[in-house]
Amino acid sequence: MPNSNSLKQKTMKGLFWSFMDLLAKGGMQIIIQVILARILLPEHFGLIGMVIVFIALSNLLVDSGFSRALIRDENTTQEDYSTVFYFNLFVSLLVYVLLFLCAESISLFFGEPQLILIIRVLSFVIIINSLAIIQRIKLVKNIDFKTITLTSVVAVIISGIITITMAVLGFGVWSLVVNMVSMQVIQTVLLWYYNKWIPSLVFSSNSLKKFFGFGSKLLVSDLIDTLYNNLFYIIIGRVYTKTQLGYYTNAVKFRDFAALSISNTVERVAYPVLSSIQNDEDRLKAAFKKVIKTSAFINFPLMVGLATIATPLFSIVLGEKWLPAVIYFQLLCIAGMLYPTHITNLSILQVKGRSDLFLLMEVIKKVNLTVLIILSLYLKLGIIGLISATLLNTFISLFVNTYFSGKEISYSTKEQIKDLFPTFALSIVMGIIVFTVGSLLPFNHYMNLTIQIILGVSFYMIICKLMKNEELKTVYSILIGLLLKVKLTLNKGVSIEADALVDERSTENKRQKVG
Template sequence: MSTPPPAPPSDDVPIGTLKHKAFGSAIWTFVRLGTDQAFNFVLFAILARLLGPTAFGVFALAYLYAEVGKIITTAGLMDALIREPKITDRIRDSVFWANIGFATILALAGLVLADPIARLLEVPAVAPLIKVLGFMLPISAAGASHMSLRLREFGHKTVALRSIVSGIVGGGAALVAAYLGWGVWAFVVQRFVFEVVGTILAWRAYPWIPGRQFSAHQLKALFAFSSNMLITQLLFMLLIRVQDVIVGKLIGSAAVGIYRTAWKMTEVIAQGTIQPFSTVALPTLSRLQNDPAGFDVAYRRLISTAAIFSLPALTGFGLVAGDAIVLLFGPQWTASVDVARVISCMALPFTIGFFTSPALAALGRSATISKLALVQVVLTVSLSLLAAPYGLVAVAGAYVVRAYVTTPLQMYALQRVQGVSMLKTFKSIAAPFFASLVMGAAVLIMQLILRDRINSPLLSLAVMVGVAALVYALALLGFGGAQMRGQIGQIKGFLRRRPATT
């Protein structure tokens, strides 16, 4: 018999309590992502100097198998656990053992598929990496259900602590391996240690021992929702990583490392500024799926708050990428600079896109998400193949063009399903958007003025960041003073008092 787990969240969560939980979860997600990104950033910079573009490119191609495997292993069931109104022992047990079974099959399949994949990519070095990385999947699957059940209860504090500890231990192991001369295998060491520590902590965070109440019938019922989520997650993963395959095949594995590094910088910023809010979007909006007015308010509040941080951060990074990348990673990564500048133009689509899928998932519209993702993947592949002969910057530009074409489609889908106005959504992010444009203009002017006056990249970067922060703050107050006061009031209310629970 299963060990009794913590009580699941009530279906009838008071709005005040839900708002407080969502905001508290966002705060803890900020802590987790801030710590993760700070540590991973330092780790990434050290490994970039030690290993170089080729090692990064080879690992990025090999890890693609593990990424696909992790998505197939969970089969979209993790989102189903979060969204399911009532959780029983039968549901928990069925999901857990299904994950373990899928992961074991894929680990064994990696032994067979590794060499054909390496031949297809024309990169022989990826074959042994794929064979080993496949056996990371059962380790990851063993803790996936526990973390999803914890997140269902807004347990983002626990998730934050787990992520911090796993990241530090895994990163430390990678540094040791790199200094010992293990090359690309340092990345493999990092992933294995991270997953082992994470799974151990997941079991401690959600003290539940899986039982034997596996039910194929129960899984079939969950698959009605999760199968579309599985397809969607695969499509969204391919949306980002399919360009690596195209670049690796047509340009080379070192080019993948250069391209992936430019993406890494942008992802660090996006995850640190947007993901704290998008992470709590699914559990929050799921509880408001039958309240269109409340759903609309919550959705726009989440996206507007994220935009305050994401739009200036991504815009600013694009402007200072030349100094930042060379200073952090060394001159061997100069080729990443122009790619990063182009990708930073994704600020607006990034901010909106991070919330559209959780919002549609909360409404049970996984089929709509899948269709949108398929359109995005097809356009990405088509445009990237056309752009690849012209180099990495053209490939990055193809992705940005695709994003601006499909973002309105995503917003229209949400408006059609739940009545979330596209115009109101744009208005909710108008203040940080225009403030970011003013900030960008100010930084460009300062760069022209100081071009021949500051020879130190570090000093130049510090000046640009200071100017950007000051101008953005003033512009944001000018364009959206009321919005800022509302956000500050919400933060003060969270810190000073407990919400009412009735």
């Protein structure tokens, strides 16, 4: 078991590079997406939205739940890695052939002939991704997010340049297809170049069985979760127009840039760190509690804030043609408030090896969502009704997730809600004030947006300061550490000595506060 200082250094290093990934990769993706949204039409994004679910499900089948099983395992051998690598590659080839053959049927289902070739080309991503799974797993296990971040950023920049060029030249939806394929190709090549891991010519059925019990349940759970998360693409694409699907697709994408960036950062760092202390109940509970409170402190006001400024934001950034997507975006942001909380609770079950409970929870939540979706379709509530069903299910799921995970670490639903409620309430109050002021301001979108952002941030920070909020202190401490690491990285590069200096600076800050 890692000692406290070593774990702290690894965690800070992981947070640093995940934060850099959020700023660099996420920032570049937003810029590229904004440029594409201004050049392309909503229907182009709608066509991609029709095939997203098939690519997402295929990637899960290829992984088969083995990634998290390998990350959790403390004694993984070269034989284990090699076996899983060949298994992933074999499954990816089978899935590609299946999608190739089914492309025409999928096209007929949506009534879009263009989808046949789009699916057959885009499906190459599945094979390419299978080649990078083990490379990424080894980096995550070592909490080496520096390499992951660097490869991601380079891939985003190069593929973005290619995509924008194609969009300007009039390639339409094919610029989006090439973006997805080229990004995965570049990142996979870079991961192989930097990681230097090579599979051995060995395949062990024992290794496969070793991880199958844990991974298979996660696979079924992930398939259910991904299918339902992407189900609206299928429903909207089949029942409504591709233009409406385009509005929904980009509303989801821009919400996810914020919500999932934070959620994925939390999960990427928290899961391997929590796994490393899985046998120390007290440390595990304390670390878990700190993670969900800190992530909520950041994500709650961010999601509420984005919902309140959506109209001027979309008008300025994307243009007037995307304003019909505002209401979708607002509802999706409210639903995204709890994403980091959900992910961290689910991570605890994986850390504890309770993939059986993980699967049971997904079944319960999806049955509930199915009822809500059927109800919204029966009442003909439209796309707004479908998204509202997701919003309601997100809050219901909080009770399901916290109940099962809470039993594993003696941190009940009541305790979690009690810890999260002050931040939730403050964020809602902040959102009401910002939205009300924005609706009364007589200025243009640029001025309104500026005033709303300043007002929202100032109000939230001042109230947190007055309440002596512990998460504010935690975030401040993390930011100080991150800024120091940025400075050290620019001057000397990331090193063990840099980690020691970060830890020393954080300790000194705490001494000053105590004094």
